[in-house]
Amino acid sequence: MFAALVLASLAGALLLAACGPPPSLLEPLFPDASDPANATKAYAGSPRRTPPRKEIEETVAAAPPPPARPDTPAIYATLPRNDDGQVMWMQALDEKLIAPKPGLADDAKDDDPIDMDVELVPKGQPEYKVVFSHKVHTSWLVCDACHAGLFEMEKGKTVITMDKINAGASCGTCHGKVAAPEPMACPACHKAMGA
Amino acid sequence: MMRAARSVAVMLLLAIAAGHAAGDELGDVKFKRDGPAGMEIPPAVFPHGVHRVAYKCAACHDGLFPMKAGSSKVTMDAIQEGKSCGTCHNGTLAFSSTFATCSRCHRE
Numbered sequence: 001m002f003a004a005l006v007l008a009s010l011a012g013a014l015l016l017a018a019c020g021p022p023p024s025l026l027e028p029l030f031p032d033a034s035d036p037a038n039a040t041k042a043y044a045g046s047p048r049r050t051p052p053r054k055e056i057e058e059t060v061a062a063a064p065p066p067p068a069r070p071d072t073p074a075i076y077a078t079l080p081r082n083d084d085g086q087v088m089w090m091q092a093l094d095e096k097l098i099a100p101k102p103g104l105a106d107d108a109k110d111d112d113p114i115d116m117d118v119e120l121v122p123k124g125q126p127e128y129k130v131v132f133s134h135k136v137h138t139s140w141l142v143c144d145a146c147h148a149g150l151f152e153m154e155k156g157k158t159v160i161t162m163d164k165i166n167a168g169a170s171c172g173t174c175h176g177k178v179a180a181p182e183p184m185a186c187p188a189c190h191k192a193m194g195a
Numbered sequence: 196m197m198r199a200a201r202s203v204a205v206m207l208l209l210a211i212a213a214g215h216a217a218g219d220e221l222g223d224v225k226f227k228r229d230g231p232a233g234m235e236i237p238p239a240v241f242p243h244g245v246h247r248v249a250y251k252c253a254a255c256h257d258g259l260f261p262m263k264a265g266s267s268k269v270t271m272d273a274i275q276e277g278k279s280c281g282t283c284h285n286g287t288l289a290f291s292s293t294f295a296t297c298s299r300c301h302r303e
Contacts, residue, residue, distance in 0.1 A: 069289065072248040079248075086221055087244055100251045104259070104282060110251075142253045145262070173262070178222035178243050 086180035129192040239300040
């Protein structure tokens with residue numbers, strides 16, 4: 001019995017000696033906080049909150065300012081007007097007070113105005129002769145705006161009367177609604193009356 | 196914000212070009228709204244003159260808008276989708292339609 005106890009004690013002592021001191025075995029799991037080397041160790045696990053992403057602020061700050069747009073209402077207010085208070089659009093265009101684009105696309109190309117006057121003389125009334133300027137009209141419009149829906153291409157085929165114009169048809173489709181006679185009144189179209 | 200604006204727009208602001216009613220200037224087109232009566236927001240006014248400063252007639256006619264009065268249906272929905280007036284009024288080419296700019300078009 002005694003011998004058995006001695007053997008067991010001896011075995012236990014040997015085992016402890018073989019394993020070495022317990023602190024050295026458990027040290028990685030329980031670092032000694034009192035050890036100054038461990039106290040300065042930073043926590044290396046994944047952070048609970050991601051730090052603020054600075055690059056977002058920088059992106060917003062670096063966004064280019066919107067391109068300057070022409071203040072069209074302000075420009076419009078400065079355009080020359082006739083005695084009726086209507087804007088003189090051809091004068092504005094000729095004097096380059098405005099530079100209207102021919103299309104919505106940036107690379108829209110403008111066709112040269114068609115320089116062709118058409119004289120319209122009422123029968124027996126040469127004093128009411130009208131001179132229609134294609135050049136003026138094609139400075140703003142394309143051919144198919146009027147041809148051939150509103151006016152036939154063939155000269156004399158489309159009858160134009162002041163009654164039609166005053167009723168908002170023929171030339172009155174635009175003139176009186178969105179376009180004024182320039183410079184103003186009868187002689188703007190009936191050139192002979194202004195002579 | 197934009198979503199709310201769009202909802203309001205879809206519900207209330209279906210507008211139809213009503214022809215060249217008398218406005219402040221020659222060429223001002225006052226729209227007729229095809230929506231519920233008694234709205235406090237006035238119908239939109241299209242100023243031809245202000246647009247002519249930047250574009251010739253041919254830029255919009257007849258591609259984007261037929262010339263004939265009343266033939267263009269303009270809705271806030273279409274504008275928000277970049278169609279109709281929204282082709283240009285998108286905040287890049289021209290001011291966009293937001294709650295801050297309502298009164299630039301919807302005015303007496």
